[in-house]
Amino acid sequence: MSDRTDKIREVARKWLADGTVEAVVGWEQGTYGEKCSPALARTPEDADRLLFNERCTNNLMTYLKRDPVRSMAKVGIVAKGCDIKSLIGLLQESQVEREKVMVLAVTCEGVKKDDGTVPVKCQACDVNTPTFFDEIAGDKVASNPDPEARAKELEKLDAMTQQERNRFWREELDKCIRCYACRQACPLCICDRCIAEKNQPQWVETSPHPRGNFSWNLIRAYHLAGRCVECEACETACPVNIPLMLLNRSMARTVKDAFDYEAGRDPEVQPPLRTFNLDDDNSFIL
Amino acid sequence: MPHMTLDRTDLPSLAQALAGQGRRLVLPVREGQELFYREGADPAQLDLSTIPKNSIKEFLFPKCEKILEYEYSGNDVVIEDVAPDAKPTVIFCARPCDAASLPVVEPLWNWDYKDKFFNERREQTLLVTYACRTAPDEACFCASVGLSPSADQGSDVMLYAVDDATVAVRPVSPKGKELEEVFSKFKKGEVSDEALEAFAKEGDESLAHRKPLDKVKGWLEAHFEDPLWEEKAFRCIGCGTCTFLCPTCHCFDIQDESVFDGGCRLKNWDGCQFPLFTLHTSGHNPRDTQPKRYRQRIYHKYAIYPEKFGKILCTGCGRCVAHCPVNLSLYDVVATAQERAEKGE
Amino acid sequence: MSESPQSETQTDGAGQPEAATSWEPRIVAFICNWCTYTGADLAGTSRMKYPPNVRVIKIPCTGRFDPLFMIKAFERGADGVLVSGCHPGDCHYTAGNYNARRKYTVFKSLLETLGMDMDRVWFSWISASEGGKWVDTIQKFTEVIREKGPFVEYREMIDVG
Numbered sequence: 001m002s003d004r005t006d007k008i009r010e011v012a013r014k015w016l017a018d019g020t021v022e023a024v025v026g027w028e029q030g031t032y033g034e035k036c037s038p039a040l041a042r043t044p045e046d047a048d049r050l051l052f053n054e055r056c057t058n059n060l061m062t063y064l065k066r067d068p069v070r071s072m073a074k075v076g077i078v079a080k081g082c083d084i085k086s087l088i089g090l091l092q093e094s095q096v097e098r099e100k101v102m103v104l105a106v107t108c109e110g111v112k113k114d115d116g117t118v119p120v121k122c123q124a125c126d127v128n129t130p131t132f133f134d135e136i137a138g139d140k141v142a143s144n145p146d147p148e149a150r151a152k153e154l155e156k157l158d159a160m161t162q163q164e165r166n167r168f169w170r171e172e173l174d175k176c177i178r179c180y181a182c183r184q185a186c187p188l189c190i191c192d193r194c195i196a197e198k199n200q201p202q203w204v205e206t207s208p209h210p211r212g213n214f215s216w217n218l219i220r221a222y223h224l225a226g227r228c229v230e231c232e233a234c235e236t237a238c239p240v241n242i243p244l245m246l247l248n249r250s251m252a253r254t255v256k257d258a259f260d261y262e263a264g265r266d267p268e269v270q271p272p273l274r275t276f277n278l279d280d281d282n283s284f285i286l
Numbered sequence: 287m288p289h290m291t292l293d294r295t296d297l298p299s300l301a302q303a304l305a306g307q308g309r310r311l312v313l314p315v316r317e318g319q320e321l322f323y324r325e326g327a328d329p330a331q332l333d334l335s336t337i338p339k340n341s342i343k344e345f346l347f348p349k350c351e352k353i354l355e356y357e358y359s360g361n362d363v364v365i366e367d368v369a370p371d372a373k374p375t376v377i378f379c380a381r382p383c384d385a386a387s388l389p390v391v392e393p394l395w396n397w398d399y400k401d402k403f404f405n406e407r408r409e410q411t412l413l414v415t416y417a418c419r420t421a422p423d424e425a426c427f428c429a430s431v432g433l434s435p436s437a438d439q440g441s442d443v444m445l446y447a448v449d450d451a452t453v454a455v456r457p458v459s460p461k462g463k464e465l466e467e468v469f470s471k472f473k474k475g476e477v478s479d480e481a482l483e484a485f486a487k488e489g490d491e492s493l494a495h496r497k498p499l500d501k502v503k504g505w506l507e508a509h510f511e512d513p514l515w516e517e518k519a520f521r522c523i524g525c526g527t528c529t530f531l532c533p534t535c536h537c538f539d540i541q542d543e544s545v546f547d548g549g550c551r552l553k554n555w556d557g558c559q560f561p562l563f564t565l566h567t568s569g570h571n572p573r574d575t576q577p578k579r580y581r582q583r584i585y586h587k588y589a590i591y592p593e594k595f596g597k598i599l600c601t602g603c604g605r606c607v608a609h610c611p612v613n614l615s616l617y618d619v620v621a622t623a624q625e626r627a628e629k630g631e
Numbered sequence: 632m633s634e635s636p637q638s639e640t641q642t643d644g645a646g647q648p649e650a651a652t653s654w655e656p657r658i659v660a661f662i663c664n665w666c667t668y669t670g671a672d673l674a675g676t677s678r679m680k681y682p683p684n685v686r687v688i689k690i691p692c693t694g695r696f697d698p699l700f701m702i703k704a705f706e707r708g709a710d711g712v713l714v715s716g717c718h719p720g721d722c723h724y725t726a727g728n729y730n731a732r733r734k735y736t737v738f739k740s741l742l743e744t745l746g747m748d749m750d751r752v753w754f755s756w757i758s759a760s761e762g763g764k765w766v767d768t769i770q771k772f773t774e775v776i777r778e779k780g781p782f783v784e785y786r787e788m789i790d791v792g
Contacts, residue, residue, distance in 0.1 A: 007752025030613035037613035038521040042590035115319045175351050181525030203699045207541050207554050211788040225737045239527040250361045254740035276729035286755035
């Protein structure tokens with residue numbers, strides 16, 4: 001992995017020295033175990049802090065929605081294949097201008113979570129060598145996705161009866177403390193004023209009781225349907241360990257089955273809920 | 287003086303005995319890769335391998351609590367106070383940093399208003415604290431804020447695992463002393479004061495690398511506009527994890543939830559890291575960027591609260607460090623402030 | 632914890648559902664202004680009889696429908712929700728119902744994943760001339776809900792809160 005680090009530093013140094021970008025968002029060594037932490041390099045000297053290894057789990061695209069990055073005219077972002085998918089999502093929705101972001105892609109064999117396990121997104125990854133970038137660090141890495149990895153996650157839910165599923169989600173969502181870490185970590189939760197923060201009228205109750213939690217988690221899953229790229233930032237951030245990815249994966253499966261659409265692949269394609277087909281499924285409508 | 291010991295394997299039965307006196311039982315159990323304090327958990331599942339992810343805060347200050355009900359009657363509103371749902375409780379094998387959070391927040395809950403919800407729960411809660419032989423997690427820094435892995439502040443009874451098979455018991459408070467009868471049923475032997483001192487020393491040594499943070503307040507008071515905040519806190523995503531896992535964070539939001547002829551008023555957890563926290567109705571937000579909000583967090587804990595109440599609003603439990611999704615370490619930030627203060631910067 | 636007192640007779644003071652004899656299904660219908668609402672009007676002017684259990688909420692087009700409307704209805708005590716609009720191809724705003732159809736597919740799947748009883752959520756296309764279909768749909772839906780009883784799972788969330 002060290003030649004990736006060297007290349008990242010080289011490119012970042014160059015971009016910062018010749019003013020191509022105002023800053024480069026990347027990863028640096030963290031302060032807790034082997035954890036890595038997001039870093040903002042503003043000068044060529046800062047670039048020497050940047051690195052890449054298997055603990056670079058954060059999706060840095062989430063910084064596009066907030067200052068200081070948001071107000072910058074041009075910014076460089078170091079990104080794995082999964083992170084780039086979320087950028088593609090933002091481009092599809094015209095939330096970011098292509099010219100603003102210089103993508104410093106990095107080839108990746110997969111990352112490791114804090115507990116040492118390999119995330120499902122890495123098991124299912126087919127973007128180990130990104131194809132959407134301005135510069136790329138690292139040798140080509142062949143993709144070897146496990147075609148069952150994502151579907152397997154849903155097996156437990158699929159096997160439950162309707163009542164069992166209801167009980168399962170009520171228990172899980174009861175844990176929610178409405179910290180909104182899921183929303184904050186998500187690169188595609190970009191609303192300046194989230195639906196949960198609106199109170200005229202108040203559609204989503206802000207209280208962390210079962211009814212409010214159900215409403216919040218449901219509406220977040222719905223607003224991400226067809227948009228979520230399964231980067232797992234939300235589930236990783238959740239402090240009470242709610243299996244959020246089960247909801248997001250279930251929505252991704254529905255969108256694939258019903259509209260033959262996968263998020264984060266092609267910036268030119270219309271997102272599925274913005275368009276329609278004359279012969280969409282009508283069978284459930286009286 | 288001698289302190290009684292019991293077999294480690296008797297801890298679940300001791301928990302059961304304390305609960306059996308009509309108390310709800312809270313203890314740390316494993317869920318997946320992590321530990322959580324859970325109410326009503328099976329004592330046989332007691333897990334002491336590390337510090338739980340949640341703090342004991344939720345058992346004294348729940349995330350959502352009804353404080354009153356109201357009904358519209360003609361042109362009047364009839365208000366009915368709600369009694370706090372305070373049941374006798376034993377928190378079994380809390381960590382010292384969790385127990386110590388209670389005396390830290392007590393002045394706040396009794397400052398300009400005596401919060402009966404907290405006070406009645408506190409009154410009804412028995413804290414049986416499991417001292418840490420060595421700091422359980424790399425993120426721990428209780429020693430930096432005047433505590434230690436075997437601190438007894440806030441505890442009613444202390445438990446010390448003096449070796450792999452033996453746990454010593456030391457009642458701390460009058461409430462704790464009243465329980466000697468319950469404990470003595472499990473007595474297997476005795477240890478001396480020296481044994482407990484040696485235990486405490488081992489704990490202190492495990493945190494010898496943690497700086498005391500005694501100069502942070504002074505530095506903060508002189509460096510409000512320091513570039514440190516932008517530098518360190520650019521990475522903060524405002525997720526609120528640190529706030530909600532913190533045993534001493536206590537901000538709350540009041541929500542009225544109504545249907546047509548009445549409703550209830552709820553007290554919910556809130557956090558200063560959220561963008562709306564200081565949004566005025568005029569539209570102005572004095573803390574409109576994340577570094578400003580993060581700065582506020584540090585100031586509140588290490589300057590403002592000490593100024594008001596004489597205590598640091600932090601027990602060094604390290605949860606904010608261990609669970610921050612972007613590894614923004616509060617310890618790193620305040621230790622940097624301490625370092626700069628020591629250098630006179 | 633939170634207990635918004637129910638203003639109607641569905642639950643008693645302790646939050647228990649009333650005895651079956653006094654409970655009546657409460658159905659909320661979100662219907663589009665141009666087709667289904669007009670169809671319901673036609674049913675009325677034709678003096679067709681149908682159960683009074685339905686509460687109608689008019690929206691300009693099913694394309695306006697937001698799943699939060701349904702959630703709010705269930706939160707406030709609805710036992711069943713109907714969403715109805717113009718037939719595909721007949722939308723007053725050309726394509727609103729096509730967009731709605733996709734939303735329904737996604738939202739229906741989400742509710743199924745969350746273990747909600749999908750027999751309590753109906754979608755239909757009812758045109759301005761289909762007063763009969765409106766009556767028929769409401770009659771059938773009311774009976775289905777009456778058979779199922781009050782929406783206990785949601786009630787429990789409200790009362791346990």
